Amino acid sequence: xxxVTLYLKHIHFSYHQNNVLKDIxxxxxxxxxxxxxxxxxxxxxxxxxxxxxxxxxxxxxxSFGTDKSLGYVPQNITLNYTxxxxxxxLIQMNQTKNNKTLFNLDQLLxxxxxxxxxxxxxxxxxGGERQRAxxxxxxxxxxxxxxxxxxxxxxxxxGQDQLYSLLNRLKAEHNTSIVVVDHNLSQIIxxxxxxxxxxxxxxxxxxxxxxxxxxxxxxxxxxxxHIMIHEGGLADESHDQCEHGPGGxxxxxxxxxxxxxxxxx
Amino acid sequence: MILLQSLQDxxxxxxxxxxxxxxxxxxxxxxxxxxxVVAKQYAFxxxxxxxxxxxxxxxAWWLTSGTPFTLFLxxxxxxxxxxxxxxxxxxxxxxxxxxxxxxxxxxxLSLGILVHFLFVKDKADMTSQLFGxxxxxxxxxxxxxxxxxxxxxLGFFSRYKQWIYFFFDEEGARIQGIPVxxxxxxxxxxxxxxIVGANKxxxxxxINAYLLIPGIFAYRFFRSMKNVFIGAISFSIGTSIVGxxxxxxxxxxxGATLALFQFILLMxxxxxxxxxxxxxxxxxxxxxx
Numbered sequence: 001x002x003x004v005t006l007y008l009k010h011i012h013f014s015y016h017q018n019n020v021l022k023d024i025x026x027x028x029x030x031x032x033x034x035x036x037x038x039x040x041x042x043x044x045x046x047x048x049x050x051x052x053x054x055x056x057x058x059x060x061x062x063s064f065g066t067d068k069s070l071g072y073v074p075q076n077i078t079l080n081y082t083x084x085x086x087x088x089x090l091i092q093m094n095q096t097k098n099n100k101t102l103f104n105l106d107q108l109l110x111x112x113x114x115x116x117x118x119x120x121x122x123x124x125x126x127g128g129e130r131q132r133a134x135x136x137x138x139x140x141x142x143x144x145x146x147x148x149x150x151x152x153x154x155x156x157x158x159g160q161d162q163l164y165s166l167l168n169r170l171k172a173e174h175n176t177s178i179v180v181v182d183h184n185l186s187q188i189i190x191x192x193x194x195x196x197x198x199x200x201x202x203x204x205x206x207x208x209x210x211x212x213x214x215x216x217x218x219x220x221x222x223x224x225x226h227i228m229i230h231e232g233g234l235a236d237e238s239h240d241q242c243e244h245g246p247g248g249x250x251x252x253x254x255x256x257x258x259x260x261x262x263x264x265x
Numbered sequence: 266m267i268l269l270q271s272l273q274d275x276x277x278x279x280x281x282x283x284x285x286x287x288x289x290x291x292x293x294x295x296x297x298x299x300x301x302v303v304a305k306q307y308a309f310x311x312x313x314x315x316x317x318x319x320x321x322x323x324x325a326w327w328l329t330s331g332t333p334f335t336l337f338l339x340x341x342x343x344x345x346x347x348x349x350x351x352x353x354x355x356x357x358x359x360x361x362x363x364x365x366x367x368x369x370x371x372x373x374l375s376l377g378i379l380v381h382f383l384f385v386k387d388k389a390d391m392t393s394q395l396f397g398x399x400x401x402x403x404x405x406x407x408x409x410x411x412x413x414x415x416x417x418x419l420g421f422f423s424r425y426k427q428w429i430y431f432f433f434d435e436e437g438a439r440i441q442g443i444p445v446x447x448x449x450x451x452x453x454x455x456x457x458x459x460i461v462g463a464n465k466x467x468x469x470x471x472i473n474a475y476l477l478i479p480g481i482f483a484y485r486f487f488r489s490m491k492n493v494f495i496g497a498i499s500f501s502i503g504t505s506i507v508g509x510x511x512x513x514x515x516x517x518x519x520g521a522t523l524a525l526f527q528f529i530l531l532m533x534x535x536x537x538x539x540x541x542x543x544x545x546x547x548x549x550x551x552x553x554x
Binding site: 052053054070072074078079080082083084085086089090093094121137 | 300303304305306426429430432433434435436437439440441484487488489490493
């Protein structure tokens with residue numbers, strides 16, 4: 001049986017007597033990825049804070065398998081770019097004497113494709129390079145669970161693809177479990193094994209193959225157009241006049257498994 | 266010749282020597298804290314804490330016997346109490362930090378002036394409270410500053426890596442197990458120690474210049490955090506020595522002379538840097554055939 005890396009059981013969280021999260025149950029196994037999607041204010045960030053330990057649930061239990069080994073990749077807009085921090089210095093921030101790491105610095109830089117930018121300042125990197133540098137920082141302690149907060153914000157489609165292919169590599173080659181919060185539904189559907197759709201007290205969580213248009217509509221409280229989540233499923237290619245979807249990104253790959261979706265006006 | 270005589274004065278007169286040594290310690294501390302204040306975008310924090318010092322100092326004059334040591338301890342205690350309220354509120358982030366700091370500044374300044382006007386005006390001079398009086402520094406003030414410098418330096422250098430992490434990425438630092446509330450409060454406590462200790466030299470108005478200009482200078486010219494700290498400390502100490510000699514030579518108010526000298530040097534260095542860039546760009550431009 002596959003080892004569980006993250007386990008959430010009956011999680012309830014309320015703030016000033018407003019229910020933010022209600023009865024969330026999920027587990028993420030070793031080498032598995034969970035994508036968390038939902039509208040703004042739906043509780044995604046709150047759930048992330050509960051997982052990373054920034055908040056405590058009112059009820060329920062959060063456990064991390066054998067030990068809490070967690071790497072965190074923040075939104076890169078929260079970093080302080082006044083400070084001249086180089087790629088190497090950023091990665092070494094998470095290096096402690098107790099780190100039992102699988103990687104040395106050069107291997108990490110190679111892994112994230114920043115071997116030629118080791119001394120470059122973080123503020124001079126592109127958005128995608130910053131995210132990859134932050135992933136390298138999180139990976140230096142070889143965490144069993146990697147948590148990413150909106151990693152595709154501000155990235156173009158190439159940057160997004162590069163980022164998710166790096167995450168897939170970490171999953172496949174290093175058995176790292178991944179939890180990612182993203183507004184970009186298409187990337188989540190394309191790359192994550194499990195999906196949690198979250199909008200305050202209503203949520204849906206299961207394998208991505210079971211995600212339907214109705215589920216998304218009920219969570220987002222709006223209808224979705226142009227959706228083809230999986231083959232033979234919910235194809236509806238009749239609306240080509242669509243604007244960009246919730247992730248601000250529109251993919252249209254005929255015949256592919258996942259097409260993108262957008263809320264109907 | 267007159268300038269040389271002015272230099273010799275520092276070795277001849279004890280009060281000038283103490284002024285020089287006290288200023289050097291203050292310059293070192295401001296150089297150390299300045300990059301952190303600038304990075305955190307707490308431009309008004311120095312001003313705010315120093316104005317709460319004005320209130321505490323006047324309360325101390327009113328409530329204690331007025332000996333230097335009791336004045337210092339009471340001022341420090343009261344300021345710490347006020348500043349910790351501010352630190353807690355800014356940590357909670359329920360209101361924008363700059364608004365809170367602004368409100369705090371106005372409230373403590375008004376109260377300080379009222380307490381001075383009602384109870385202290387016959388005992389202490391408001392002008393030296395506001396602008397400092399470097400020439401009244403005595404041996405005990407110098408030793409006190411020395412102890413403060415030791416405490417702040419220990420607090421900073423023993424946790425250098427954690428401080429950098431905390432200022433660069435607070436959320437990441439928290440998840441990495443760094444106690445962010447402890448660092449937030451300690452940062453405010455270190456600033457309070459520095460500002461209360463520096464009150465006699467810099468007063469409550471000009472301390473902000475010493476807390477901002479070295480950091481801005483260093484961020485402009487250095488490309489690693491270690492060099493930023495070294496640059497800010499060197500700039501702060503260098504300008505303080507020259508500024509002090511200048512004010513003794515020109516017979517101008519020390520605090521204002523130092524602050525203005527720092528500002529002029531910052532502007533000059535930025536201008537020279539810009540001109541050099543323009544020159545370099547011109548010399549590297551391909552010549553038109």
